[in-house]
Amino acid sequence: MGDMTEDGFGSGPITLPSGGPLYLQLKRWLEDAIANGGIKPGDALPSERDLALRVDVSRVTVRKAVQQLVQDGLLVQRHGSGTFVATPAPRVEQSLSQLTSFTEDMARRGMAVRSQWLDRGVYPPSPQETMVLGLTAGEQVSRIARLRLSQETPLAIERASLSTQILPDPAAVRDSLYACLEQAGSRPIRAIQRIRAANLEADEAALLGVAPGAAGLYIERVSYLANGRVAELTRSTYRGDAYDFVAELRLGDGRTT
Amino acid sequence: MGDMTEDGFGSGPITLPSGGPLYLQLKRWLEDAIANGGIKPGDALPSERDLALRVDVSRVTVRKAVQQLVQDGLLVQRHGSGTFVATPAPRVEQSLSQLTSFTEDMARRGMAVRSQWLDRGVYPPSPQETMVLGLTAGEQVSRIARLRLSQETPLAIERASLSTQILPDPAAVRDSLYACLEQAGSRPIRAIQRIRAANLEADEAALLGVAPGAAGLYIERVSYLANGRVAELTRSTYRGDAYDFVAELRLGDGRTT
């Protein structure tokens, strides 16, 4: 411990203890170093070329180990800059039984929230939108798409579609869509959500600041007004490492409540 | 249709249209070929060495493209045998508001279900088990772990832990844990589930028959008896490509609360 230049790696050669493929040995070694606090979040790893020399493997093998840890979210690579231990995203909990607004929900927890508009406008509807929203021929659809951030950390991509009868002017939405709908007296009171996990595509991964192939949650939500009409179709992509969804189940043969 | 040897690839060289990195061009080319039905589920791809020759790239580049498609679940590789277009797993829907038993739930849909025991026994509890199940000092815990299959397709890994007071003999569980508990008059009536997405580790991926790194759902469930006592702690891993979870939300306004 007397060495101020210590970075968790020392400077000499690194010896891998275990058996099996080299890239898995190196991967385990790095995982351990991170878990044991030998390398801390934000710390830089030695360059790939350095590691290759010191572990005595080829750079390709180093990349294979690092690549998997990047995908698992333990490391972050920045082109031209270096490889760093990821700062774990704070987990956000969201209820799967109460219909809440992202904005209102986060405000309640006192979390700094920001949205970044990706799209906001009126378009001809897709077949899915026509069907789900129950649009009539020739009717247009209002779309708003935004990136949700908390503490400057991207959390989710939300793409909402509504009939122009319910939301005539998408540009009128400021922070909370639900607050906007409430003003118009058309806040949804019920919704059905469909949730699945999938590996994130490159474009969405980039927006969310994670590696392509990282696990994400795709959620499709259809919400209903008090009169039974469909209010909103929202398709969202959540970072898998940043969200916990919480649901309460009851012994149900009879439905609801 | 006049050529019986046609496999969707022809036999000549393959030219990639688009720009960008070669492995991404090849990946897109393969994705298109699968989407357009040029290659159908179950079909074999040319060997990596063949593809490399015909696309005129190195084998490493072919592997990089194929690897990503394997992780996305579009291709399956079998060591020593070949690379094949994946047969998409049938999606199973599961409710997130009704507390149902996997066995009973699937039976209701008339689906052939099988379980494969991974573990069944009485153990000293982990700290988490002690805390969540409310065990007293020295008390043991019953654990049952199984792989759930439908139509011989692995769907999920379930690891349940219960106090031995509630389930004294884990070996007594045959098909349905809940049916077994009901006989003892201790069927849970309520549960809290916590759901998150994560990339599957190698061991779990192997059990579920998907590629390491594929997206999966981790679900932690704590269920309660009518008297309020904790009945069960279950930690499960679901295939992301085989499950849709469905939840119904209501305007449960904790707003001013």
Place this chain on the structure above:
DNA sequence: TAGTGGTCTAGACCACGTG
């Protein structure tokens, strides 16, 4: 300009499955 990650190559050997 120097150093980093990103892409790509040609060739080698091993481990596995099938005929």
Place this chain on the structure above:
DNA sequence: ACGTGGTCTAGACCACTAA
């Protein structure tokens, strides 16, 4: 025995970032 995917190498060039 043969062909397949799985691992690994040494070296090259490009693209980006930072000093």
